[in-house]
Amino acid sequence: MTTKTTSLSITRASATLSFPQVIGQILKYALLIILAISFILPFYWMVTSAIKDDPQVYTVPPIWIPNPAHWRNFWDAWTLYDYNLYLLNTVFRYAIPATLGMTLSSAFVAYGFARIRWRWREFFFALLLATMMIPGQVTVVPIFIVFKHLGWIDSYRPLVIPAFFGGAWNIFLMRQFFRSIPDELSEAAYIDGASEFTVFFRVILPLSKPALTVVALFSFMGAWNDYFGPLIYISHRENFPIALAIHQLRASYETVGTNPMIYPYLMAVSTIVTIPILIMYFFAQRTFIEQISLTGLKG
Secondary structure (H helix, E strand, O other): OHHHHHHHHHHHHHHOOOHHHHHHHHHHHHHHHHHHHHHHHHHHHHHHHHOOOHHHHOOOOOOOOOOOOOOHHHHHHHHHOOHHHHHHHHHHHHHHHHHHHHHHHHHHHHHHHHHOOOOOHHHHHHHHHHHHHOOHHHHHHHHHHHHHHHOOOOOOHHHHHHHHHOOHHHHHHHHHHHHOOOHHHHHHHHHOOOOHHHHHHHHHHHHHHHHHHHHHHHHHHHHHHOOHHHHHHOOOHHHOOHHHHHHHHHHHHHOOOOOOOHHHHHHHHHHHHHHHHHHHHHHHHHHHHHOOOOOOOOO
């Protein structure tokens, strides 16, 4: 009875909003709708342009619903160049190794800063954070010279191997998450005779799925969309990742006398490349929600 009375009172209170509150709600949702449309519109234009022919692309006013729709553009665009090779290069030679290296190494270093007490810990952590203030453009030339002397140019080693040494932002993120895990869990494992590595792999990591998912997702997206790094270190076409392959298609579009369907093909390939990231984010979002609560101790 009390629950029904409470819910009824809440319903009545929500139904008796003042006029300024109603206007505020209307403005809030109108702003959200406008922002949602502004984010969806470029993606919608990309997808619809992918199924147009060349005359429909340049028609003024623009055609929002292609008629007829050329769905074969996706297949023709993907087979115009060897995009299967570029996809394999991106996934297996770059994205997956870099993601694994960045996630594991960042978690390992973050554990040392968060759960192990040692001298000068805070000083070195502050020094680590200070490296985030150095623009990447400043270190491009010296790092390139180092990799050139190592003979790593035109390979994925300059892009993958540094990921196994962690990243300052990812280490900071995981350190803050590790510090939120109760110390009693680690102490109970120590009493049972667990080593530091056992605590890290059997206690801390299973409770850190949200942080690990965030780091893994951002690392994979960074490698998937990376254009600047491969542009510097990779020169031969057979080693191109998907980002450089799309640039190759765009360059052919800018060349006079090429296939007039290049622009729809460019949109088609861009759509295909975008879809895996959207799917990954969808499933990762579920992980964020399901794993956000930590196991704790009562009392």
